[in-house]
Amino acid sequence: MYDLKKQGQAAKQASFVLMAMSQEKKSKALLAVADSLENNADKILAENQKDLETLLKNPAKASFADRLKLTKDRIAQIADGVRKVELLPDPVGEVTGMEKRPNGLIIGKKRVPLGVIGIIYEARPNVTVDAAALCIKTSNACILRGGSEAFHSNKILVDIMNEALDGAGFPKGSVSLVEDTSRETAAEMMRLNEYIDVLIPRGGAGLIRAVVNTATVPVIETGTGNCHIYVEKSADITMAREITVNAKTSRPSVCNAAESLLVDEEIAKDALPAIAEGLKPFHVEIRGCEKTVKILPQAVLATEEDYYTEYNDFILSVKVVSGIDEAIRHINRCGTKHSESIVTKNYEASQKFLDEIDAAAVYVNASTRFTDGFEFGFGAEIGISTQKLHARGPLGLKELTSCKYIIYGNGQVRG
């Protein structure tokens, strides 16, 4: 049987050493990792080729090949990503809110690593390096569990990183791969509370749901985005069209792409044809309510389920609403609390939407596609949180840390 407990133990041990690791040492390690990946590109490509060959034996899985495939260029990009992480400011160690209490105790809050982070993800070898680099930067140990289709690629990547980390004086166990990709071992990982402090699943809705349902380790839920564009009655129709087209078509497979369009009844007759015209070159299928179908003959009738669906495809659900109240109710009911946008010229409507929509990112007059750690200026991202605990929205370096209170006394006892 695979000894995940032992792996967890090693990661936990390493995390205590990493806690006190200097920024200099972490920087050296990251640069060594980046160089080592580039210098070993041939080895990586050979292992990646094994994964690709196995994958392509199963035609049903051929569509995953693009995510799985590495090239010299992609490896260089991945290495550059590590170098960019190295350049970011280190959040660990910052002390804030240091205050003196009436009894003379001085209390402050110190930013510290989370400890051991478990990352569960699909067959994307780039995530292996990205996630490890972000954890190294924030003094966290990490246990990586990637999709089985990428096993050989992940194994060689982790081996190469570990050689570099070893040379940089990092303790064994700082970065490790779960080498048994069975579901049982994944489930065991999700309940390894003794050694793993936080789980971050990265992937599709099915993966996230499995982790949330199985885990006893605290989870940061990421990812699924059923995002809406709401065109309020005062909206500039040209702006509404541009935002909708961008949010739907610029990259439909990602979580911040729009999946649903809501249009106020009062302007639906003008707005819907204009927006549909903009979507036409992208062959977007429109699934609308009865009112939509009356205005847009090319639309098919949506089912109730459509309004809950993240298509990740060139499909858009559309609903004509009576006004902002119905729009907000609909979004809060059907959305996934990711990113929501209103197009409006009305001050009151903009404020109401910002106040009452329950989502990680709420926009006025902009595309939902901006919800992203880089676009928000964090310089990095390990996912987008759609839960309310700990962190919401793009998870940057700071979101990979926790705090502890530090208290300076001179003999105080409690009366």
Place this chain on the structure above:
Amino acid sequence: MYDLKKQGQAAKQASFVLMAMSQEKKSKALLAVADSLENNADKILAENQKDLETLLKNPAKASFADRLKLTKDRIAQIADGVRKVELLPDPVGEVTGMEKRPNGLIIGKKRVPLGVIGIIYEARPNVTVDAAALCIKTSNACILRGGSEAFHSNKILVDIMNEALDGAGFPKGSVSLVEDTSRETAAEMMRLNEYIDVLIPRGGAGLIRAVVNTATVPVIETGTGNCHIYVEKSADITMAREITVNAKTSRPSVCNAAESLLVDEEIAKDALPAIAEGLKPFHVEIRGCEKTVKILPQAVLATEEDYYTEYNDFILSVKVVSGIDEAIRHINRCGTKHSESIVTKNYEASQKFLDEIDAAAVYVNASTRFTDGFEFGFGAEIGISTQKLHARGPLGLKELTSCKYIIYGNGQVRG
């Protein structure tokens, strides 16, 4: 069958209204709740009497009577607690970090309620009111699930609060009690992800473990404290004695009480008898390692399990350690990440302890008993978090909130 789903739905609906509730309205509601509790003291006492009579039929449970029993004075104290919460600054609505991005988007972070908070607790009717008041103040709806022994008390308290909330224009479902106290319904509550945003268990180690193991709703783990006092070799022995006596004996039943004492080998012969002398009037049982037993003949030999135990009683485990490295390793292995204190005169030792101990609150030269929302100056507390996600240490009003990004644009689309 009890319809918990319906109750969850009502709470969720209410939470959307509460999200936009003004501070004025919340203040009025809290004051009305406080008055109403005092005005209905007789009704409350009558229901409380029913719970007490049932409890006392079972002699094994008699020790819980003190926690369960209400009096006019206790009700007045509870009402005053609500008035104090009303006076605290409201964290909801604050916007921070508003910044302009190169593309003209203005992005900021707005503090918002968590939504629906589920509180699972033991037979302490005061928690019913405390928790509800903190949730009202922070615009959260709450679902309360108290111990079955306090059912009649909790029911009348929630009924009285709801009458007052109703009068203050709060939506139904803002505060509700799970009226079926079966384990099945509790388990259902822990998995009601659709309607409950966060679970906060308050109680003993068994309750917390049950919630962590069963819940799919995100949990803030609170409570268990296996806290240590470490007497470093340079320590002032008088200070070490006073801190240990205070941390162990001032209120042994609470989570920030010390359960274990570590003493450097070099000063054990002087420090241990002095500390034991201080503990003597409190009849503290000492369970020590072999070295301890040699120095303190009154000590009994500790088992390995003792070092993992939160006694909540006049018992103290003691270990003589070779130095600060062993002390830190021992605490990080056996502790519960709650509160840990070093007594020292040495600068380097103090910094090392603050850096390397993995706990919510790390002290130099002070009693662990200060880990408390009131002592830390938060003016309120719903528990003490021992996990690293979301919040660590005392949970005040701010910890009952989340954030969302708000983004002002003027037509931006992503390139």
